């Protein structure tokens with residue numbers, strides 16, 4: 281197995297030089313958000329895109345400062361409440377915030393700030409590791425996500441022994457997942473990223489990136505998990521009479537979701553990251569391609585996608601449901617099959633996200649402004665067009681504006697990785713190194 285990482289067009293030396301030149305310490309004027317709709321705010325940069333080619337981008341220091349300032353808010357919160365609050369998981373709890381500590385600590389920052397982040401992260405991940413009763417399985421809400429974050433975190437900390445121990449916990453949890461996944465009383469096919477089997481695989485990829493050729497990871501039988509996902513999808517497709525149109529079909533919480541967390545697109549994206557396994561399974565790649573095309577047909581003329589198969593409501597523009605989330609599967613499909621229709625679909629996703637993606641649900645990454653901004657970073661990586669990076673920076677600048685904040689609701693878990701500001705801190709951090717950034721656990725430019 282290899283750890284081949286595709287180089288995005290944006291990774292070229294010329295592009296990097298252009299970015300460095302345009303990024304000066306000159307701060308641009310940020311327009312205020314004034315018009316609000318039910319779900320989103322009018323993007324005040326809309327119609328001003330031409331200025332992106334002449335106005336300098338923000339300084340890297342601005343986003344470093346924003347990432348650190350955001351993490352300091354979390355640090356102060358946890359100096360006043362028990363570290364066990366609210367839960368141990370990646371999605372809403374302490375493991376997710378430890379993930380953000382790790383991500384921001386890997387930036388070029390002063391040692392005192394790194395010490396603050398690693399100290400907080402160590403307390404948080406240790407608290408997650410002590411937790412016994414997880415309500416769910418899976419990457420986002422179960423112990424497997426905690427094991428992944430612990431391995432990443434201890435690696436950064438230089439604690440090789442604990443990192444290896446966390447990798448062993450991860451490998452053990454993977455041993456029976458192909459059979460043991462919680463099907464929630466028949467309401468889940470058991471395969472989606474959120475609670476299901478592909479979440480284990482996305483966790484595996486995140487680990488493989490940091491621990492290439494690690495013996496413990498090489499011992500994980502990813503093929504067995506992938507075969508279980510394929511078999512489950514074929515069975516479900518047959519029972520729904522979709523074999524000809526969508527040979528791999530899945531459901532979660534009793535619904536036919538298409539987004540990356542709960543639904544079809546996250547599963548197909550994940551499977552496509554394991555080309556050598558797919559090649560060894562007759563018909564697997566063909567079935568995935570047919571299924572990806574089936575999802576692509578659900579794209580609305582607006583560029584957005586429905587939350588569920590056959591739903592005609594063109595409403596949600598979130599990472600979890602809608603265009604900014606579907607873009608990951610489409611980008612992976614474009615990289616694998618080089619068919620321009622996938623790239624065009626990605627760009628349509630980016631355009632609708634630019635128009636209506638300034639969400640009022642707050643700054644987070646699951647259904648918030650930063651999560652939608654990640655779609656622009658991916659489009660920049662995919663096309664090499666700096667305009668997309670400018671759009672990602674506009675969303676970051678708007679998140680920081682008081683006039684935006686006052687028009688947004690406060691999430692139930694305001695410090696968490698997926699709903700709260702820990703994810704926003706990752707977004708700011710990623711803007712300082714956009715050629716190597718990715719939405720957490722949604723790496724596109726990696727194959728195993």
Ligand SMILES: [Zn+2]
Nearest residue numbers: 598600646647
């Ligand atoms: Zn969401």
